[in-house]
Amino acid sequence: MANRLYSKEQIGLYLRYFRENSHVPDYQKQSALGRALGISQKRMSHIENCLCAPDLEIVLRWCTLTGWHEGREMALYMYDVTPMALPPITPELNQRYIDALINLKEQLMHAMESVDASIENYNSRRPGQAFSFINLMPEKKEIVDLIPAVKTVLYSAEREFGFDIPEVMRTWIQESLADGLTMPRLDELIRRTKGAVTA
Incomplete structure (x- = not known):
């Protein structure tokens, strides 16, 4: 695009x-x-x-x-x-933490409605019948809206209170590594791929 x-x-x-x-x-x-x-x-x-x-x-x-x-x-x-x-979201929306939190809560509610509709559409599929993505996620904007909403919370917290975004990201990475959620290093990725092929 x-x-x-x-x-x-x-x-x-x-x-x-x-x-x-x-x-x-x-x-x-x-x-x-x-x-x-x-x-x-x-x-x-x-x-x-x-x-x-x-x-x-x-x-x-x-x-x-x-x-x-x-x-x-x-x-x-x-x-x-x-x-x-x-x-980017307009800078004025990235200033006040409380406004960002309220917006995030609203976006989460809209996203949950979209997720519920997507689950219902997915479960109503007929076996062997073609299924369009439009039916799979009818309100995709509501889900994508979460990306800037989360960033706005972080940016406003940094600007209003000196919140340390890099430290939060480092903590997330450490916890995600411990939980096995992040993509592994190359050697582990290759080992898993070979394991899947031989299984």
């Missing part, structure tokens, strides 16, 4: 906006942000004036350092990095 929302040619203008309106005041000056990124002030200026295009890694680091999660989301969507990339 072609990205029609954001122009890559304007990425420098977005990055300048993120720097000037940084959620981390130390990085509002070109010189300070450039040092943190490891690039010269001249290159910073060229990027912000759209005279040279930064690579995706610079864009993502720039957005991370300035606290612009919406910029990271926009870049992943703009550069078509993954089919799960969505345009």
Whole structure:
């Protein structure tokens, strides 16, 4: 699907906006942000004036350092990095934690209704009859709405209370590894594949 929302040619203008309106005041000056990124002030200026295009890694680091999660989301969507990339939620919705929690609760209720309908449709299938995905998940938007709703809770908690998102992600990874939920390392993946073939 072609990205029609954001122009890559304007990425420098977005990055300048993120720097000037940084959620981390130390990085509002070109010189300070450039040092943190490891690039010269001249290159910073060229990027912000759209005279040279930064690579995706610079864009993502720039957005991370300035606290612009919406910029990271926009870049992943703009550069078509993954089919799960969505345009970012408007920044105003990522500010107040209580609003984000209320929105998440509402989205969860809508998603549960969609899940219940999907289960009912799945269980009503006739054996051997073709079944369209539209019938399988009639309200797919309600389920996808959970992705930005969860991110909004995390972003608003960080902005309002200094919540440490990377620490939460590290904890999730450790617990998921312990529970066997994450994709295993290559050697284990190969071992499992060979085991499935011989079984």
